[in-house]
Amino acid sequence: MEHVAVWIAAFLTLGIISFLYKDNPWYKLSEAIFVGISAGYWFVVLFWDNIYGKFWVGVFPPDVVDEAGNFVSHGVPDYALIVGAVLGVLMLARLLPGVGWISRWPLAFIVGCTSGLYLMNYFSSNIMRQVQGTIIPLFGIGYGASVYEIIGNIVIVGGTFAGLVYFFFSKEHRGAFGATAKVGIWVIMITFGASFGYTVMSRMSLLIGRIDFLFGDWLGLIK
Amino acid sequence: MQQEQSIAFKTGMLSICLFILLGLLYLPPESVAQQESSVPPGTAIPDSIQLKPPIHIEVKDTPDDAGGSVTIRWEEQPVLENAVIQKYRILRASVENSVPGEFIFVGEATNRATVFSDGSTDDDSTYVYKVEAVYELKVDDTTVVTTTVQSSVSDEVSSSAQWFNFQRINVFVGVVLLSFFILYYIYQAQSGKKLFIRKIAGLEAVDEAVGRATEMGKKIFYIPGTQDMDNVQTIAGVTILGRVAEIAAQYDTWLEVPVSRSLVLVTAKEIVKEAYSKVGRPDAFREDQVHYLTDDQFGYAAGIDGMVVRERPATIFYMGAFYAESLILAETGNSIGAIQISGTAMPSQLPFFVAACDYTLIGEELFAASAYLSREPKLLGSLKGQDVGKALILISLLVGTILETFHIWQFSSLFKVIGE
Incomplete structure (x- = not known):
């Protein structure tokens, strides 16, 4: 059975890779299987994780037992989960003609909660910690930095400053302000270049993984 | 005959109780703690080694958290000759009707630590703690044994959640400032200002x-x-x-x-x-x-x-x-x-x-x-407010870098975020 599974996986892997040549029936078949099976897979995962794992087990918790399986106490139900379940059911209101507008309530709830909950987190991680990390003594602690470290420190502070100037929207990028913004976008682009190379290398490991599967698990050429 | 036996038994019991009581009175308070030993049988601990239990155990609800945590502190132990502390073990017992139950192990701290956070407490329960020092003793040139000494029982403590995390007041101030600028410029935009x-x-x-x-x-x-x-x-x-x-x-x-x-x-x-x-x-x-x-x-x-x-x-x-x-x-x-x-x-x-x-x-x-x-005026105002926030960050970067470069003041500490 495992042997058959490896052959099917190899067939579908080659089908997806065949897209590099051009769109073809083999790719279409692999794509349809991939999309269909993954959609079904995620439906099952989300059902067991959320509807059963969180809601059902939360509202109707099993009894607490000790290691020997003896009854210890009844589980404590979390009725707050019913609020979430009701909001989830309201989402289905859009299937009923005339009351579809009700499905906007849970959406508004989700978007509003997301904004509120993440406000503090984003502010602390994207602003506070970034600013704290950027404010550094240019010549090192006790003026003990080497020339390379000083250059590095100047690039960090100057690059962040110029990059931030680029993201000013309410002021025209002209004169000294515009020149600083231009330095900022250059810093950003150089960073992107370095990031591009780094990420391409990490993606190579994904390719190597598939090649390893084809030549190892499937063809047995790699031991 | 039976009456004589009973009197003898009672006298014996009374003597034992008096003996224990006198022993307790004689010992200093710290030594009330038990001394449990994992010394191999037959290995005697030299009299010269006086093991000290952890003292001044302070327990309190961990501040500025969402509950479920108690912080335990103790005093640093003096350095002893031929005995080093390997680690500290933290023991906890639930208290019901002012009577502590069985002590269970909840975690351990390194030998240099003087504080431990027990993050597994129930906010509805009351606890007492003991800190157990695990000593490694050098009995002679070839024999090293391990023994433990427990502190006295701590005061009772319960954990609770706080509404406000004062350790992150700087984040709060930053958010309030930014929100103020955004709301101000939204108002300006809605008032017709271009x-x-x-x-x-x-x-x-x-x-x-x-x-x-x-x-x-x-x-x-x-x-x-x-x-x-x-x-x-x-x-x-x-x-x-x-x-x-x-x-x-x-x-x-x-x-x-x-x-x-x-x-x-x-x-x-x-x-x-x-x-x-x-x-x-x-x-x-x-x-x-x-x-x-x-x-x-x-x-x-x-x-x-x-x-x-x-x-x-x-x-x-x-x-x-x-x-x-x-x-x-x-x-x-x-x-x-x-x-x-x-x-x-x-x-x-x-x-x-x-x-x-x-x-x-x-x-x-x-x-x-x-x-x-x-x-839309509302969105444009919000964008302008964010830009003012960015301007403040730029000023902070400039001022902070100058102050830190010349070691005048550690400005970056204003932006330090404690905890997750």
């Missing part, structure tokens, strides 16, 4: 991109990323979708939105439907314009790639949060010659979009896009 917003090339091209699709009689694809509605980038993406849908409806150009999340599906449908109604063309909206593919990241990418090469849209928008699928999508779109406008705040994916798309909204530009496209 707020300037600079040209953003990627957004200037939106009209042109939709127009191109109209001229060519081809579709527009709009990809709102692979994340759910709890991601701010997805929210920004579907907001821009509203404006794109309005233009597409005006031009009578077919807009298709394949999505990978059920909540994004519902939200995107609502937004596109509303956009069509807003420009007076509700009849032109079709439910299948916005459709679900799969939650799977690469399944979604494979599905879109197939649609792109088969249907050859004239314009493709990528607006939202993307991961490794970004280059797969953008490169396929590039290969069919579509005009592509992307926008994301994922730093690792931006290089791919910059390389493969005609226009890219970088990070903050994605969030500014909705204000830029709609020119």
